[in-house]
Amino acid sequence: MSKSNENGDRPKVRGAGYGNDVATQRGDFLDGSAVRHIRSLIGRPDGGAVRALDAACAAGGQARRMARAGALVTAVDLLDHRQDILDADAGEDPMGIEFVQADLRQVDLYARLGTFDVIVAQRFIHYLPFAQAADVMRLFRSALNAEGKLYLSASGLRSELGRHYEGTSALATRYAPLWQPMADKHRIHGNVCLYEEADILALLDAGGMEAERIYTTPFGNIKTIARVRLA
Ligand SMILES: C[S@@+](CC[C@H](N)C(=O)[O-])C[C@H]1O[C@@H](n2cnc3c(N)ncnc32)[C@H](O)[C@@H]1O
Numbered sequence: 248m249s250k251s252n253e254n255g256d257r258p259k260v261r262g263a264g265y266g267n268d269v270a271t272q273r274g275d276f277l278d279g280s281a282v283r284h285i286r287s288l289i290g291r292p293d294g295g296a297v298r299a300l301d302a303a304c305a306a307g308g309q310a311r312r313m314a315r316a317g318a319l320v321t322a323v324d325l326l327d328h329r330q331d332i333l334d335a336d337a338g339e340d341p342m343g344i345e346f347v348q349a350d351l352r353q354v355d356l357y358a359r360l361g362t363f364d365v366i367v368a369q370r371f372i373h374y375l376p377f378a379q380a381a382d383v384m385r386l387f388r389s390a391l392n393a394e395g396k397l398y399l400s401a402s403g404l405r406s407e408l409g410r411h412y413e414g415t416s417a418l419a420t421r422y423a424p425l426w427q428p429m430a431d432k433h434r435i436h437g438n439v440c441l442y443e444e445a446d447i448l449a450l451l452d453a454g455g456m457e458a459e460r461i462y463t464t465p466f467g468n469i470k471t472i473a474r475v476r477l478a
Contacts (some may be wrong), residue, residue: 265326274309277400285317301367362395364392364395373442406467406468
């Protein structure tokens, strides 16, 4: 099978147009940061379980890493990845990952699933126009514990995906298809909103959150660790 990018990630995804499921192929620094945070919370004095949400989980690669670290994991995706999660859980030591099929633009995470210590949402938010992405940030915020952390990434405007991209410079209206060769290479079909670091900070702000850390990967994608904004 051909490689899709410089990291060697293969075109492994069933949901047409939403790009590659990278999380089942490798964990990156952001995934590892979430896992390290979970480990640091295990055995905390209040004795409570550590809860983690893999938002836009696809086949649940990061859900598995977080479950192995000891978290109680809920994995949510628009598409039905229940069997993938069950298959991953079929070993001798079932991890008990709960799969919920839902549209993250609409599901009231707090009312339906309660609160989380960790929310990971990698390679998803750029599929939404900015206003909808801000709604999702508000839903994430409502489902984060006071001390909770969000691990978020988005495709970068300055990455190769931005080549000949016709999205406007204004974030509120930036929602356009990729240049066809990039759409084909990355299997991203339909409109996207590509981000720079300042745009992600604006997105977090719109959702009532703030960055603890933000960085741009060598590929040009934006990654952030965020928390609920203090009043
Ligand atoms: C590129 S995959 C990312 C999978 C995994 N998080 C990773 O980092 O590799 C994007 C995922 O977003 C999901 N998705 C897209 N729009 C969604 C929505 N509105 N609600 C929930 N999931 C959505 C797709 O079904 C797909 O599984």
